Amino acid sequence: MQLMRFARSTLGLKIIVAVTGAIMIGFLLLHAYGNMHIWFGAEEINDYSYWLREFGQHLFGYGGFLWIVRVVVGGALIVHVITVVALIRRNRAARGSRYRKTSRRKRIIIGLTMIFSGALILTFLVLHILQFTTGTIQPTPFHEQDGMGIVYINLYQAFQVWWIAWAYILAVAIVGIHIYHGAWSVFQTLGWNNADRNNLFRHIAAALAIGLFLSFASVPVMFWTGVLPEPPSMSQTQQHTQDHGSVEATRQ
Numbered sequence: 001m002q003l004m005r006f007a008r009s010t011l012g013l014k015i016i017v018a019v020t021g022a023i024m025i026g027f028l029l030l031h032a033y034g035n036m037h038i039w040f041g042a043e044e045i046n047d048y049s050y051w052l053r054e055f056g057q058h059l060f061g062y063g064g065f066l067w068i069v070r071v072v073v074g075g076a077l078i079v080h081v082i083t084v085v086a087l088i089r090r091n092r093a094a095r096g097s098r099y100r101k102t103s104r105r106k107r108i109i110i111g112l113t114m115i116f117s118g119a120l121i122l123t124f125l126v127l128h129i130l131q132f133t134t135g136t137i138q139p140t141p142f143h144e145q146d147g148m149g150i151v152y153i154n155l156y157q158a159f160q161v162w163w164i165a166w167a168y169i170l171a172v173a174i175v176g177i178h179i180y181h182g183a184w185s186v187f188q189t190l191g192w193n194n195a196d197r198n199n200l201f202r203h204i205a206a207a208l209a210i211g212l213f214l215s216f217a218s219v220p221v222m223f224w225t226g227v228l229p230e231p232p233s234m235s236q237t238q239q240h241t242q243d244h245g246s247v248e249a250t251r252q
């Protein structure tokens with residue numbers, strides 16, 4: 001009962017936002033780590049994609065662990081959004097003259113940045129899953145094997161298209177900005193900030209955001225610039241992709 005009351009308090013809501021945000025940052029760190037397999041070639045990343053489904057299969061069955069991760073991260077995302085909306089409503093209701101003008105203006109700008117970037121990230125996420133996980137939307141051909149996308153070739157073909165590469169770089173920059181402000185406000189929520197430590201926390205938040213941005217953005221950049229080569233199986237799959245147009249044709 002007391003726990004429920006605490007969860008509904010403003011501090012409780014902020015802690016829920018912080019914890020669910022931390023779960024999603026954890027997912028992003030794992031995703032960025034997973035993406036790094038691309039640097040070592042098509043086989044590495046494709047094997048990693050199988051490993052994700054095979055991990056813990058004696059306990060949860062094939063793909064079972066991945067589903068647990070999906071439920072936890074998806075649940076965290078839903079709770080994060082609902083709690084943020086509750087906090088916004090509460091802040092609006094409590095809007096008074098508690099803060100000096102400058103401080104309040106700054107808060108409003110940061111708040112709007114967080115809401116706007118959060119909405120853009122949600123939109124990106126839906127399109128991203130529909131593009132690379134389910135293959136529902138196919139601006140470039142989606143190659144599948146064993147009921148899942150063949151990661152390297154799908155990314156290779158997508159990032160030959162300039163606007164897809166740039167859209168991803170922009171999206172992960174927005175993710176970085178959101179995480180920077182988010183991580184910084186978590187430190188404040190937890191009351192860890194003070195004049196001595198603020199600089200350190202700002203640096204930690206910046207390192208996290210920039211690190212994630214660089215690691216995610218490296219993927220479209222390396223495909224677009226040709227640092228990452230055409231997949232070895234391209235010549236075989238070229239036949240398969242004729243219906244959608246060749247890779248040369250998709251490079252715009």
Ligand code: HEM
Binds near residue numbers: 121
């Ligand atoms: C350039 C950056 C990114 C690249 C190249 C990338 C690549 C991919 C690929 C290839 C998949 C499918 C993996 C598979 O089926 O084995 C995937 C899935 C996914 N990505 Fe990303 N991603 C990027 C950024 C992001 C970001 C910033 C987010 C979150 C905001 C994100 C969230 C997800 C989610 C939730 C899935 C679905 C996982 C699942 O349910 O299987 N990705 N990504």
